[in-house]
Amino acid sequence: MNNRKRYCIFAAQYFPHLGGVERYTYNLAKKLIMDGNEVVIVTSNVYHLSEFEKVDEIPVYRIPCWNLLEGRYPVLKMNSRFFKINKILKKKKFDMVIVNTRFYPHSLYGMILAKKIRAKCITLDHGTSHLSVHNKFWDFIGEIFEHTLTKVDQIFCKDYYGVSGACNEWLAHFHIKAKGILYNSIDIEEVKNIQKNTTEFYREKYGIPTEATVVTFTGRLLKEKGLPSLLNVMDKINQERDDVYLFIAGDGDMEDEVNSRKNGHIIPVGRIDFEHIVSLLTETDIFCLPSFSEGFSTSILEAAVCGCYVLTTARGGARELLISDEYGCIILNNQEDLLHNALIKCINSPDMRKKGIELTYQRIQENFTWNIVAKKVEQICEE
DSSP states (O other): OTTOOEEEEEESSOTTSOSHHHHHHHHHHHHHHHTTOEEEEEEEOTTOOOSEEEETTEEEEEEOEEEEGGGTEEEEOOSHHHHHHHHHHHTSOOSEEEEEOSSSHHHHHHHHHHHHTTOEEEEEEOOSSOOOOSOHHHHHHHHHHHHHHHHHHHHHOOEEEESSHHHHHHHHTTTOOOOEEOOOOBOHHHHHHHHHTOOOOHHHHTTOOTTSEEEEEESOOOGGGTHHHHHHHHHHHHHHOSSEEEEEEOOSTTHHHHHHTOOSSEEEEESOOHHHHHHHHHTOSEEEEOOSSOSSOHHHHHHHHTTOEEEEESOTTHHHHSOSTTTOEEESSOOHHHHHHHHHHHHTOHHHHHHHHHHHHHHHHHHOBHHHHHHHHHHHHHO
16 A cells, blocks of 8 residues: 555553553554554553563564552663663654653653654543542642653654543643544444354343343443442442342452442442453443543443443543433532432433433444544544
């Protein structure tokens, strides 16, 4: 192909770590390769794996790092192994470097590499708030560090995009005017194929009646995802009625607490792969993400494509997908009374849910697919 390009995607975290940024990186890389391009992913060696391997035919380089905040914040080690990988990357002659997120030293390295090899560089922002460790002093120090690092970033990279309009508003907090939006998206055909071949049936496995309502949360088990509120609300609902069940899929800091709350109606299933997530969501009535920190949730897109009605908070790109009350339910925050009332309304309104599911699915088809995003990235590279 005459327009074949070489892309390098920097992501401080990548598989086997599971999260929205990792899924974004993987799906964008896969689609760019399908379009006839070459793609290399550069990540941190958080799990002490091979420094180079092909994962699903995508070349992945893993840079040595220190694992701060239990691996949530990897910091690259500039040792002999780092310089060996750096030497290889400098010879690759990339046309474009794509940096996922601003606030890692790994990200800054990607920007510096792009400048050295004279490749076009864009940075994608996935957040709408500062990283929190739930300690006021360290959160304050973290904010100062993020602002400082972002100023340095801007020396090496001038073009910033958000994965939602809300992310672009957050970039303005750092006095950055975003160039546009490269939406978080989903591969609808992949989901359909998994649904056709599913072998795991969660209602049957856990003895849940057909007429019962299943609520599901998938994602990282972190306080900022609103899990404490959701667990308390479910306990209250189960005191009022016994036909509502909550599945929680994922791992993270709150895993032990979630497991301690397990009962006949609150069912943690741990970390499961994408195929099992699709199977679980396909049997789910309501997907609930009462988060107070999001960019544009991958979990919401997955749930909507699997036929779930979505209940979430007004964070990140939620309002860009659920553009009115007809599409889904968006609450102001995850205060327990607010979440309880909204969840009860959703449970008691099957017709409302049916209409919302249909409208949201159509909106995803028209706006949030990897075909659309990959074409935009290719256009930016050509420009």
